[in-house]
Amino acid sequence: MRRPLVAGNWKMNLNLASARDLVAAICSGVDQAAIKDRVEVAVCPPAIYLYPVADALRGSSVCLGAQNIFHERSGAFTGEISADMVAETGARYVILGHSERRHTIGHHEDDRMINLKVRAVRAAGLTPILCVGETLAERQSGQTLDVLTFQLTAGLVGVSVAHAADLVIAYEPVWAIGTGHNATPEQAQEAHAHLRANLRALIGRVADDVRILYGGSVKPDNAAELFRQRDVDGGLIGGASLKAESFLGIVRAALVKAT
Ligand code: PGA
Numbered sequence: 001m002r003r004p005l006v007a008g009n010w011k012m013n014l015n016l017a018s019a020r021d022l023v024a025a026i027c028s029g030v031d032q033a034a035i036k037d038r039v040e041v042a043v044c045p046p047a048i049y050l051y052p053v054a055d056a057l058r059g060s061s062v063c064l065g066a067q068n069i070f071h072e073r074s075g076a077f078t079g080e081i082s083a084d085m086v087a088e089t090g091a092r093y094v095i096l097g098h099s100e101r102r103h104t105i106g107h108h109e110d111d112r113m114i115n116l117k118v119r120a121v122r123a124a125g126l127t128p129i130l131c132v133g134e135t136l137a138e139r140q141s142g143q144t145l146d147v148l149t150f151q152l153t154a155g156l157v158g159v160s161v162a163h164a165a166d167l168v169i170a171y172e173p174v175w176a177i178g179t180g181h182n183a184t185p186e187q188a189q190e191a192h193a194h195l196r197a198n199l200r201a202l203i204g205r206v207a208d209d210v211r212i213l214y215g216g217s218v219k220p221d222n223a224a225e226l227f228r229q230r231d232v233d234g235g236l237i238g239g240a241s242l243k244a245e246s247f248l249g250i251v252r253a254a255l256v257k258a259t
Pocket of ligand 1: 009172176177178179180215216217218236237238239240
């Protein structure tokens with residue numbers, strides 16, 4: 001039985017005061033309701049807020065995640081942070097391969113770079129949330145499943161099957177991120193089932209324990225239908241994670257998975 005995970009990707013939003021307020025509201029919603037044993041919840045603030053958010057999360061069941069790391073352990077890499085530095089904050093997760101890092105920001109991360117980061121995160125004892133997803137052009141030309149196979153396989157090169165059950169994969173179609181156009185539940189299930197079949201080929205039966213999140217315009221009113229799909233094990237939430245009410249609505253929708 002896979003425990004659903006709902007993770008908030010705050011991207012480059014909020015300030016320190018609003019981050020603290022948001023965490024306080026999320027914690028009281030998650031910890032008081034009969035949610036915390038059934039749904040795992042994480043927040044992924046900008047790196048500069050990892051420590052204050054870790055402080056605000058103390059005593060709560062809500063976990064902490066980072067949005068990125070650099071793959072080297074230390075050295076002359078101005079502006080970067082290592083996986084060990086993130087681990088020191090008490091974080092558990094690191095989002096890697098997000099489409100904004102693949103397609104929008106700076107030098108555009110490729111699959112080789114993302115793989116180095118996945119390995120660095122695991123070496124630091126953290127859990128990667130490896131994001132994969134096709135562009136609109138790739139979907140329209142029928143390449144979706146091939147793109148997913150390639151990104152998943154390339155991202156996991158050299159990752160040992162030992163402890164692979166704690167990997168998290170996020171299917172995030174690029175055309176659905178921040179657009180208000182979510183994948184249909186059927187499109188999501190098709191992609192997730194494909195990813196799980198690929199995972200089985202890579203890591204064996206432990207693939208059945210790996211959580212595969214859907215991300216891309218998840219809102220309280222579409223979350224339950226998406227989460228009801230057999231291979232959708234929760235969500236990676238962008239815009240709707242910035243308000244406690246909408247994020248908690250999505251967390252509650254994940255109760256459809258939890259028996
Ligand atoms: P969105 O972002 O929920 O705002 O579409 C999802 C993501 O980028 O992880």
